[in-house]
Amino acid sequence: MNKWRGNPWATLAVLALGFFMTLLDLTIVNIAIPDMVDRLGASLDQILWVGNAYALALAVLLITAGRLGDLRGKRTLFLSGIAVFTLASLACGLSQGPAELIAFRAAQGVGAAMIIPQTLSVIVEVFPAGKRGAALGIWGATAGLSGVVGPSLGGLLVSRLDWRWIFFVNVPVGVIVIAAGLLVLPAARRTVRHRFDLPGVVLASASLFCLAFGLIEGEKYDWNGGICATIAAAALLLAGFLAYERGRQDNEPLVPFSLFRDRGFSVVNIVGIAVSFGVVGLSLPLTIYLQSVLGFSAQRAGLVMLVLAAGSVVSAGPAGVLSERLGAKYLLMGGMTAFAGGMVWMAVVAEAGGSSVSILAPLFLTGLGAGCTFTPMASEVMRNVPAELSGAASGVNNALRQVGSVLAGAVVGAVLQARLVTALREQAHQRAAELPPSARGPFVHGFDQAGRHLGTGGQNGLKPPADVPADLAHRIQTAAGQVFGHGFVDAMRPTMLVAAGVLLVGVLAALALRGVREPSANPHGLPLTEDELQEIS
Template sequence: MNKLRGNPWAILMVLSIGFFMTLLDLTIVNIAIPDMVDHLGASLDQILWITNAYTLALAVLMITAGRLGDLRGKKNLFIYGVALFTLASLACGLSQNPTELITFRAVQGLGAAMLLPQTLSLVVDVFPAGKRGAALGIWGVVAGVSGAAGPSVGGLLVTRLDWRWIFFVNVPLGVLAVVGAIVLVPAPRRTVAHRFDATGVLLSTVALFLLSFGLIEGQKYAWNGWIWAMIGGSAAVGAVFLLHQRGRQAGEPLVPFSLFADRNFSLMNVVGIAISFGLVGLFLPITVYLQSVLGFSALKAGVVLIALSIGTFATAGPASVLTARLGGRWILFTGLVLFGGGLVWIAAVAKVGGGWLPVAVPLVVMGMGAGCTFTPMANEVMRNVPPRLTGAASGVNNALRQVGSVLGAAVIGAVLQGRLASSLEDQAHRRAGAVPPAFRDRFEQGFDQAGKHLDVAGGSSGTKLPAGVPAAQAHRLQETADAVFGHAFIDAMRPTLLVAAGVLALGALSCLFVRRFEGESANPHGVPLSQEEVEAAEADGAGAAADGAAAAAPAQG
């Protein structure tokens, strides 16, 4: 074991376990949503918080954790983060109600935020330039495998065991990662002293929380004055945060404003937010559609969702090669168009009683689009950033992409919930003629508030049949209720998917303003690159692919 201590490949294995665990948990949760609703009695807005609590913690704390890694040592922060994530996973699995699960999901997000910034930094630290490209290439494969494995592993665990095992599976992985880090990773060395901006962290946390809470809970509280006060308060606190950061630009701000002077950096952050928004816009409605409308098991739904990863694997490599030769402008544009087009395709073909193939084909197209975004987005965002700001640039970019996930989940959830509430009422009224006259009024009334407490596991709104229904008519009544839910959900899903497609379209348009790549940034005077510079460029390209893949997998939560 002593021979392995400090061995970069052994360290990569340990870091990959922690990395894989956090990304697996993001995709694995979606497939278990119906089962969690069924056993915990969670409402739709609570389901949104189960997914958002994790992402919100990541968005708020990513930059802070990176700073703390410099202060307290990257090894220490990685170990603390994995340990906290593992304990929180155990607590999630033992949760008895939605409130407990939401709380421990937030703690999970805290642990993930502590460990994720340290992992890529440690890889760069322990690998020499000549081997860094291969190491970061493996890093990208781990990101892709975790995204592909999440739905199928989750479906298998939920089908054969219980939803709680999607969290329990993290415990042995976490223990292995902690022990491996303690034994194999070298002792931390403090090389740079950073000031901890507690005020900035507090302001950004409050601003993001108020915004997310207002958007997620808006439908539930009928967009009353308190909701709009929270959204307005978020804007006000956000403005104070920017003023605070302005006063710290001469020191070590959380957000260096000089980064945004580069057009490509600013535009790529817009693109990153759009991609994160689009992924969330797909996974929340499509998971419910596959299991509750089409009646697929969790395992079958997970297998169908692998189509997304198949498309990603098909284009990620070629996109990386083409980016190195041509720049990322048109590759990014193509990727976003394919991604958004896939969303529109699913919205067009979704129907009650449909099969898996009409969904799987557009999922492959969407995956191909996503594969075209990983490397070019990361390359363009870092192309003109000076070396002294690369860490800050990476932190800001990752944090903004997580903000995109939070905003996406909030907006998509609000649109889906709002449309579903009205669609259920409308469909119940349309189909009430199939219900015996004595039960029609109660049947329609049962769907009035269904959008606020959605039983996505049962294939209907969760509304119980009216009391006193004869057994001979109960089956017909249940079929009518299922039809009401299925058609209502599709009516609500279509505009929801189109909202996400619209955001992706804005991201695609922003790509048209990216500065054209003609080789001047990498080789401004046409001088041939040295072998060391070529190796460094290859390492940067592989790292960009890994960073982009890692960013995409969390957006699926």
């Protein structure tokens, strides 16, 4: 008999490595966008879809993959997902054009959707209640770390090699996870054969696709009739899905409504959406601020963001243990308050002509707050879920968080872009006074639409005509840099405040949680018997 089969800590190590790899790919691509544009000859819109294709496939399939884990075996789904993800990563790295890369990124998203729901549900199953808090603390630290290591690792790989290595690096990791998983992960116990809710899958997937696609593309098409129709179709499909699922609640539905009868499950899903707003509201403007305003390289910007990772790692482990002993309510409230407070602090101290030193302390505080949310959310959302529904619960929870991320991206991006257009115009009028009268009109006009080119360094897009004297050209470029720097900081502040406000709404939602830790109603987490281990091996 393989002594490692079913060992909880060995199982956790394999799951955490696979989980880390998939979440890393949500952020690692952003730092490589300039290199991809140059080397693939792609448009910025095509490269943005390299990220969107992954996020879209992930959001659409998480609920289905979570339920499939319940019906076909979590070990099978996890290892199959790792195989799909690894092969898709290799194909991404070998892509010769943007269309190929987008298609293989979608395939990566399919693999990630198969992996992510299984990690949380397997952890809850294999760990007894007394040790589950520490295990979920590691899981939470993995989630927090992956989000901020992505830019750091991506910057290093792009600077030293090229963009293809942000995908190639997944291949050896995937092989290791598959080999270890075959030896370590417990196989499914023998159960009766289950039915698969195919109509529910079609309706849910179509609804999530229309919603995510509409939110992703809305700003690009100025929220025109087509986008509104797509979002309306998502609402109609969702209504149809809910009506259909209501009629088969006694016949193994894709989404068991009984999950939402538990107050903790419902509230934590709301909290998860709020945290997604915080993550997106921080990472999107901060990445642009570091590179386009402070002029940092991709690698240096990634290193600054390691401070965020450090804060998250410091707090995630203890938060897992405390949430098991004291309950999730006050940890979540404190964590989201610290998260929002760090963002407000950062918005206040950020300056166009400053340095990264001023934002390190608020960045660390933000990381501490974020680390206090991941594990308590995981612990509370699964606490009263029956064993046979753990995959469905994990899938629903992760799907709602991904949809929350897409919604956050749409809202945060719209606020940032709208405010940036106004701020650049105001700054251009102010700085134009420093230029000769003949140069003021073209200078101001050049910034009218600059806010629509986020992250490309708006000041670089305003180049003086070739016949302009060198001294005047230098003055125009200097003024343009000041316009973009001060304008972006002016736009970044309200953007971060919006995200902080949504986090505070999450704090209010967490008030509905029970404040005292009660015995878990979750019947799983029991160790496997010797007979079961013998049967599995």
